[in-house]
Amino acid sequence: xxxxxxxxxxxxxxxRRVSKVRRTRxxxxxxxxxxxxxxxxxxxxxxxxNSSTQVHHMTGRQGQKLLDxxxxxxxxxxxxxxxxxxxxxxxxxxYLK
Numbered sequence: 554x555x556x557x558x559x560x561x562x563x564x565x566x567x568x569r570r571v572s573k574v575r576r577t578r579x580x581x582x583x584x585x586x587x588x589x590x591x592x593x594x595x596x597x598x599x600x601x602x603n604s605s606t607q608v609h610h611m612t613g614r615q616g617q618k619l620l621d622x623x624x625x626x627x628x629x630x631x632x633x634x635x636x637x638x639x640x641x642x643x644x645x646x647x648y649l650k
Contacts, residue, residue, distance in 0.1 A: 582619050593627030598636065598648065603629035609636060612650050624650070 571579070586608050596603045605627035612624045626648065628636070636643045643649040 589622050590627055596629040596632050597626045598628050598632040601632050606630055607633045609633050
């Protein structure tokens with residue numbers, strides 16, 4: 554068994570949870586998301602008549618896709634949950650790619 558002569562020093566620096574590049578993209582995304590939702594007031598899934606509160610990314614959110622709103626839908630919470638709970642149906646309807 555190895556014993557330490559001195560106790561380990563605790564670092565005073567906090568660990569950055571998100572990289573600087575990702576943080577700037579997320580900041581830009583939040584601004585553009587609000588603009589998108591203001592332009593699309595109603596849920597775009599089926600015959601839903603609810604107001605849109607969320608953005609559904611049909612192709613994912615990795616890398617540059619996060620800021621690409623051409624493949625996005627404005628949806629309400631319940632429709633967004635339904636799309637992710639039923640991916641086969643969502644692909645058949647064209648809501649997931």
